[in-house]
Amino acid sequence: MKFNSLIDMGLVQESGQTSQAPWGLINNIYSDIIFVKNTPILVNVFQEDINSLSMNYEFQLKDNSVNASIDDISENDIKKEVSRIFDLDFDLDKFYRYLSNDSKLKPSAKFCRGLRLFLAKDYFESFVSSIASANNSIIRWTKSISKIRQKWGNEIQFPSGTFYTFPSPEILKSVYEDDLGEYEGCGRTIEIECCIKNLKSCGVGYRAPYMKKTSEIFTIETDIQEIPTMKYEEAFETVLDLPGVGPKVADCILLYGFGFREAFPSDVWIKRIISYLYFPGKDISVDKVREFGMEKFGAYAGYVQLYLFHHARKSGLMKKLK
DNA sequence: GTTCAGGTGAGCC
């Protein structure tokens, strides 16, 4: 089945949006489990040919599935969810016309043609993933998320193979934090050097307690459920209250997770890029850069951030700015 | 072996 919207799937997957790690990649097909009406569905997405920049998808229900037949879930439900995750209704042509009006933004459109938001398939996953991304590299972050899924996610068999879901808040809030916790927790029945099923063993470092606490809050907090209906400012304050969530991570959760396109996630790289383009020779604080981006780009702030960041990454501007 | 990059939170003023 096919979507006709312009999209570069490889670019979306590798763009480091913290709502989720890149989907599994085999033979140019990206695969992951999404949930439609609480039923796990394996989705494969791929480009028919590299030049077309349109996207195909197919799906599978799990093996031995008794209660989940395609009768309960319409193909249209699945299509709508895939379309939502890749933000396919966003009008890229209109956005490119907007970019072409600013000579500083214009080059990024060509470099990142077909780049779209990679929205959360699961809100909890986007919170934990974003917290794990703070002060981290994309490579290390991706490895950590993959380990978390393999250690605590549900293993589900599909016709084309075994996949792991992202673990639930109930599971993640009670996992061991580090080697010592695991050693003590299992009654010292194993050597401490052999402890491998704790959060720090996934390489998340000091973020482990933040991730556990946020998982616990997720099992009780009700405010979080209201975020999709909130205005941006209120949503920002709500998300900021969580441990391990500062302004940067909050904006990542709101933009990549929930699709608040007025968010302008600002880290040192965006600060360097914005300073280089709009305030040459000056040192603008990250906080000021965030204000500047939201004020100047308005409803397009999130997409502009996405495009500037990846243009800088791909064009070698980042190395130059460092 | 050492140094460094990368956001957040705690402790301090």
Added chain:
DNA sequence: GGCTCACCTGAA
């Protein structure tokens, strides 16, 4: 309120 520094890991 603002400022400084520790936090963990892996790459250089």
